[in-house]
Amino acid sequence: MTRGTVLLTGGAGYIGSHTAVELLGAGWDVVVVDDFSNSSPVALERVAQVATGPSAGHLRWHRLDIADTAGLTSVLADEAVDAVVHFAGLKAVGESVAQPLRYYTVNVAGSASLLRAMDATGVRRLVFSSSCTVYGDPERVPIDETAARGASNPYGRTKLVVEDMLMDLAAADDGWQLLALRYFNPVGAHASGRLGEDPEGIPNNLMPYIMQVAAGRHPFVRVFGDDYPTPDGTGIRDYIHVVDLALGHVAALESSDDLPGFTAVNLGTGRGSSVLEVIAAASRAVGRDVPYQVVERRPGDVAATWAEPALAEKLLGWRATRTLDEMAADHWRWQSRNPQGYAGEGAGPPTPPA
Ligand code: UFG
Secondary structure (H helix, E strand, O other), X not given: OOOOEEXXXXXXXXXXXXXXXXXXXXXXXXXXXXXXXXXXXXXXXXXXXXXXXXXXXXXXXXXXXXXXXXXXXXXXXXXXXXXXEEOOOOOOHHHHHHOHHXXXXXXXXXXXXXHHHHHHHOOOEEEEEXXXXXXXXXXXXXXXXXXXXXXXXXXXXXXXXXXXXXXXXXXXXXXXXXXXEXXXXXXXXOOOOOOOOOOOOOOOOHHHHHHHHHOOOOOOEEEEOOOOOOOOOOOEEOEEEHXXXXXXXXXXXXXXXXXXXXXXXXXXXXXXXXXXXXXXHHHHHHOOOOOEEEXXXXXXXXXXXXXOXXXXXXXXXXXXXXXXHHHHHHHHHHXXXXXXXXXXXXXXXXXXXX
């Protein structure tokens, strides 16, 4: 007897694959749809290997673009889906400035396509991957869910528009249960070392870049400014272990029956760490100093953001427990065992499990 069937869009990606493992472990049957445009089927093979246990659910997957409303409608009906977690989307800030139409098409029109398919099949429970980016340059820290929303780039605006779309849907029809989870800075990897983040090209984000420096792929970490009004002068973020984040989705699905309408919840630790603190944690994990140099500030960066995570504990009964040292150790285990990410294995198309 499983808990039900949950569809994950973008379930082969970084956060999706970790969430699939935790949902399977909690007894959910998981159906992934992914177009593998920025992810690998190998991740799903590994999800199936890692997620074991007496009550683990079953994993199935379909190669599908979320723009394909008819295809999604068939999957929702044929797989008897009870709830959806919507990860699929584009997420690079710089790219969104250069290619805004692509971002609006994939993130906004893609979400509308999914919601139309859900509406057509009577699936009314959705957990949406939102981001702390919807707070723009925050008016105060820690940031709680009542803070004003805003965005300073097209990527952020697509997240705002999708949240607005969900609010409008909830206002029009009280049958929907729509939860937007606003992620802070996800880092780390599955403790097995089998699953992790596999960024395309040179990573923009701090932790994957640090790990590539540690692996010898770049000479040093560029610290973007040490003249911010923070204790050591470097930027402060709320880094959250991807497995804690994944468990937040399990908690969200299991609480969503009690949360009709639209609800937005922060997923963060409530603790901020500076760039130098992250480099120090990574150096401990790697066992030697990771070299860095301070360079100019990166345009668009804010000095400090971290979450007020109390609402997640109250509504979902969830809080993050993993430390920055665990994030760094797990990220390094993944990086050092998979120097080419998923590309080191199984280039062929996937064979869905029976
Ligand atoms: N940083 C460096 N060097 C690097 C990369 C980052 O010093 O090579 C610093 C940044 O200046 C910042 C911190 O490390 O202070 C974290 O930077 P990330 O790029 O890892 O994360 P951001 O907080 O800038 O970005 C994240 C998400 C985005 C989201 C944004 C705003 O990755 O998707 O938060 O919410 F839009």
